[in-house]
Amino acid sequence: MKLPVQTWFDRATSRARDWPLDRLRADKGRTRVSVVLPALDEEPTVGGVVRMVRRLADDTGLVDEVVVMDSGSTDGTARAAEAAGAVVHHRDDVLPELGSRPGKGEVLWKSLAVTTGDVVVFVDADLVDPQPQLVTGLIGPLLADPSVELVKGCYDRPLKGAGGSSGGRVTELVARPLLGRFFPELAGVVQPLAGEYAGRRRLLEAVPFSGGYGVEIAMLIDTLRLRGLGAIAQVDLGRRTHSHQDTAALGRMAAQITHVVHERALGATGSTTAVTQFARDGYGHYAPVTHVMDLAERPPMITVDGYAHRVAKVS
Structure with missing residues (x-):
């Protein structure tokens, strides 16, 4: 007898090649697709990712807009993204009345206010060899099945010098064990922290967005x-x-x-967390360095004043 995890895995897992372009075009209809790249100091790579998505948009019509959300870059990220064909928004310019916070979750949340897609695809801006299936694979289940609302990507992540597929160390050592302990229904998700995923707007606007690197696993839960x-x-x-x-x-x-994860599983409170690490000081001795991280969440976008009116006006 199959375990529940195996049953879900068999039913819900597909491969990028299962979603050929002809099928996607037939399924798309009037659905609008937005591709969003969160970026912080990614000048060397962001242009290549944008160009890949723009080619896909121009050649197939599957993508309706390409947006780069600048999370406070100090290099030429914005210039490189614009030159490659993206619309660039700086986090401070979106919903300025609500202020700005550092971190990935902030720009993903704010992207909902400046995009128009019924489906939103998130793609990291640091990819070295971006391929179209990063987008086409993710939108496939959403275009084909109205009951699907969130699609996570999974992939091999080679780590230079380690051999095999050794990337995703936090995934295997932290994220998946925590999910197995507290949310075993999600044990079949191969890459719960994947930066490449897609969701329906109706879902994305209904969930809070965690600050920092917790945004992906929070959204999954x-x-x-x-x-x-x-x-x-x-x-x-x-x-x-x-x-x-x-x-x-x-x-x-x-x-x-x-x-x-502890916040959602155990009801832990508090919007900050701290971790103390150790580094050699100028004298060769270990010195403690404490990092305090603000993980305050943004509320569901649908609750933000003016957002529902803006969406209705666009659609």
Whole structure:
């Protein structure tokens, strides 16, 4: 007898090649698709990702707009994105009356206020070899099945010098064990922290957006609670090549993810978390360095004054 995880996995998992362009075009109809790239100091790579999406839009008509959300870059990220054909919004210019916060979750949340898609695809801006299936695979289940509301990407993530598919260290060491303990229904999700995923606007505007790196796993858990496991699907996108962070940065990421899961599973309170790490000082001795991270959540966008009116006006 199959375990529930295996049953969901078999039903909800597809491959990018299962969604050929002809089928996608037939299923798209009048559905608008927005592709959003959150970016912070990604000048070397953001242009290549935007050009890939723009080619897909021009050649197939499957993408209606390409938006880069600048999270406070100090390099030429915005210029590179605009030159490649994206519309660029700086986080400080979107909903300025609500202020701005650092972190990925903030710009993903604000992207809902400046995009028009019925389906929104999120793609990280640090990809080295971006391929169209990162978009076409993710929109496939959403265009084909109205009951699907969130599609997560999964892929091999090669880590230079480690062999095999050794990327995703926080996923395997932190995220998946936590989900297995507290939300076992989600144990079949291969990449719960994947930066490539897509959702229906009606879902994305109904869930809060966690600050920092907890945004993806929070959205997954909140979708389970709000819509049920049947609303979640995943697509094998093949291989994803991108930059990797050092161990200290991964430790801070792990702390944020742990905070978000415990908050949802155990009712833990507080919008900040702190992690103390150790580095050599100028004398060769270890010195503690404490990082305090603000993980305050943004509320569901549908509750923001003026948002519902703006969406109705656009549609």
